[in-house]
Amino acid sequence: MLISPVELSDLLTTTLAQAAPGAVGGGRTASGGSGSEAVWLMSPIKPILLIVPLLGWAWIVSTIYDKDAARWYMKRRAWNLTHIGFAAGAVLLFLALPSFWIGWPVLVALLAADLIVYAAHHNRSSAVPETMKWSFDLEKMKEARASREAAKLAKGVTLSFKGPNGEVAPPEKGTPEYDIRVAAESIIIDAIEARAARVEMVAASESSYQANLLVDGVRQKLDPIPTQQAVTIIDFFKSAAGMDVSDRRRRFTKDIQMIQDGGKRALRVVASGGSSGMKLVLTFDPEDQVKLPLEDLGLLPQQRSELDALVQESQGAVLVASPPLGGRTTTLYALIHAHDAYTSNVQTVELEPQATLEGVRHNVFNPLQDGAEYSTTVRSILRRDPDIVAIGELPDANTAIEVTRADHERTRTYVGLKADNGLAAIQTFVKAVGDPKAAAECLHGVVALKLVRKLCLNCRIEYAPSPELLKKLGAPPGKIKKLYKKGGQVLIKSKPEICPVCNGSGYFGQEGVFEVYTINDEERAMIASNDLIALRSSFRKRRMPSMQETMIMKAASGATSVEEVARVSSSGQRKKAPAKKPAPAT
Ligand SMILES: [Zn+2]
Numbered sequence: 231m232l233i234s235p236v237e238l239s240d241l242l243t244t245t246l247a248q249a250a251p252g253a254v255g256g257g258r259t260a261s262g263g264s265g266s267e268a269v270w271l272m273s274p275i276k277p278i279l280l281i282v283p284l285l286g287w288a289w290i291v292s293t294i295y296d297k298d299a300a301r302w303y304m305k306r307r308a309w310n311l312t313h314i315g316f317a318a319g320a321v322l323l324f325l326a327l328p329s330f331w332i333g334w335p336v337l338v339a340l341l342a343a344d345l346i347v348y349a350a351h352h353n354r355s356s357a358v359p360e361t362m363k364w365s366f367d368l369e370k371m372k373e374a375r376a377s378r379e380a381a382k383l384a385k386g387v388t389l390s391f392k393g394p395n396g397e398v399a400p401p402e403k404g405t406p407e408y409d410i411r412v413a414a415e416s417i418i419i420d421a422i423e424a425r426a427a428r429v430e431m432v433a434a435s436e437s438s439y440q441a442n443l444l445v446d447g448v449r450q451k452l453d454p455i456p457t458q459q460a461v462t463i464i465d466f467f468k469s470a471a472g473m474d475v476s477d478r479r480r481r482f483t484k485d486i487q488m489i490q491d492g493g494k495r496a497l498r499v500v501a502s503g504g505s506s507g508m509k510l511v512l513t514f515d516p517e518d519q520v521k522l523p524l525e526d527l528g529l530l531p532q533q534r535s536e537l538d539a540l541v542q543e544s545q546g547a548v549l550v551a552s553p554p555l556g557g558r559t560t561t562l563y564a565l566i567h568a569h570d571a572y573t574s575n576v577q578t579v580e581l582e583p584q585a586t587l588e589g590v591r592h593n594v595f596n597p598l599q600d601g602a603e604y605s606t607t608v609r610s611i612l613r614r615d616p617d618i619v620a621i622g623e624l625p626d627a628n629t630a631i632e633v634t635r636a637d638h639e640r641t642r643t644y645v646g647l648k649a650d651n652g653l654a655a656i657q658t659f660v661k662a663v664g665d666p667k668a669a670a671e672c673l674h675g676v677v678a679l680k681l682v683r684k685l686c687l688n689c690r691i692e693y694a695p696s697p698e699l700l701k702k703l704g705a706p707p708g709k710i711k712k713l714y715k716k717g718g719q720v721l722i723k724s725k726p727e728i729c730p731v732c733n734g735s736g737y738f739g740q741e742g743v744f745e746v747y748t749i750n751d752e753e754r755a756m757i758a759s760n761d762l763i764a765l766r767s768s769f770r771k772r773r774m775p776s777m778q779e780t781m782i783m784k785a786a787s788g789a790t791s792v793e794e795v796a797r798v799s800s801s802g803q804r805k806k807a808p809a810k811k812p813a814p815a816t
Pocket residue numbers: 686687688689690717718719729730731732733734735736737
């Protein structure tokens with residue numbers, strides 16, 4: 231910042247004192263100036279009237295606005311210049327106007343206008359969460375803050391939940407039900423503050439449950455919860471969602487609404503149980519998490535055009551691979567959404583649809599039905615000759631075989647499976663089919679992805695990479711001049727503080743890292759003869775960046791860090807993706 235608002239306030243006061251000594255100096259008659267000025271300068275109340283709004287303005291700008299702009303990453307310097315501009319204008323106008331009683335309201339109005347302009351910008355900014363927006367009603371603001379703080383201190387009820395049976399009324403204070411409600415809410419509040427996408431509660435031992443938050447794809451442990459309390463918390467969410475609380479084994483899924491400070495969010499409650507105990511998974515805004523357009527997934531431009539070509543073709547099978555929780559459902563949904571659901575027959579086969587896509591028929595596979603086989607469901611849908619089918623998972627060999635039997639000229643099938651990269655996905659599919667020729671014949675493309683955490687732009691740290699690091703990354707020397715690493719701290723008023731945007735984690739949000747290959751006739755022949763080495767070099771020749779290359783490009787652009795690339799690259803290598811039956815729901 232060029233000049234701090236406090237310094238500015240001092241400067242303005244000095245300027246005023248020099249221009250009109252009596253105004254600041256305490257009512258002595260000014261030697262110069264016109265007669266009317268001499269009169270107003272004599273009043274002792276006027277200097278106070280002049281100083282109070284200036285000091286008030288300076289206090290708000292320097293202690294609230296400056297920090298706020300830093301916190302939400304809102305062009306702090308530009309805003310400080312704007313504030314200074316407003317104040318300088320106000321003072322100049324005040325000095326230019328002939329009388330105090332005309333000049334003073336103008337000065338106050340301009341200072342107020344500055345405060346209102348910033349507050350309005352703060353409230354409109356998408357970076358500021360709904361619950362952090364300001365109310366112009368200062369009294370209300372103060373009350374809201376006081377009640378939030380008091381509630382947090384007293385760990386009271388601050389949220390409201392709306393399920394199929396309406397709003398869940400808060401229990402009376404002092405009752406055991408009230409304590410349960412507060413405990414349940416405190417988990418939700420912790421999750422919201424940590425920007426968690428979901429909360430999981432699972433039995434860790436006989437005596438305790440473990441609650442985990444999933445933040446940007448990384449699990450964070452909360453303190454263990456005694457079993458008795460954990461069970462009552464799970465029962466609270468089940469009952470809010472209208473589930474049968476006494477049935478502790480069956481799997482239930484229900485979306486409820488959660489309201490915090492007037493802001494509404496969807497909360498998906500998934501409860502299940504087994505011999506070791508119950509399990510609860512709460513997902514925030516579940517539909518928003520999986521409904522993203524192709525352009526928002528993180529594809530490089532050349533990968534995007536390769537994918538567009540694949541979508542256009544609308545024939546054969548395309549494998550869509552990722553590690554678990556690796557963005558596969560989001561990618562499958564984005565792909566089928568890229569097809570016109572009104573002119574073509576678009577269907578899915580899924581264990582549990584994560585969202586309802588308009589115009590798309592979601593077929594839910596129920597493993598609890600007698601004799602139910604995933605492959606049988608896939609077969610019966612493929613027999614109806616749909617145009618586009620997304621198959622959520624590849625649980626067994628029979629499903630893979632059914633995919634190869636589809637009418638590939640009529641139907642495009644997208645097959646979701648667990649694999650680490652494109653070649654591994656093809657390998658997994660060929661192995662499941664058991665016949666490389668049959669597998670090769672239907673394959674038209676492969677899309678593989680992983681999710682990397684994006685560096686927090688508010689606190690990432692720039693550095694010059696060493697030649698050794700560049701060599702390790704396989705980057706040509708001199709090409710990458712700077713890289714970024716995670717920060718986690720920012721300077722607020724020259725004092726290091728935990729970065730308020732990312733809560734100190736150094737990362738904010740996730741993005742897909744892709745590998746996209748269309749498969750041509752020669753490559754199909756290579757797959758048919760099980761020659762994956764030839765296939766790999768054929769992919770290389772196409773100059774389509776591999777997943778590893780894409781990750782390095784993302785690090786070079788500052789979107790992510792080398793450390794994150796290393797974490798994500800190694801995470802898939804620990805275990806190979808086994809083909810297994812879909813987990814039964816009980
Ligand atoms: Zn940060």
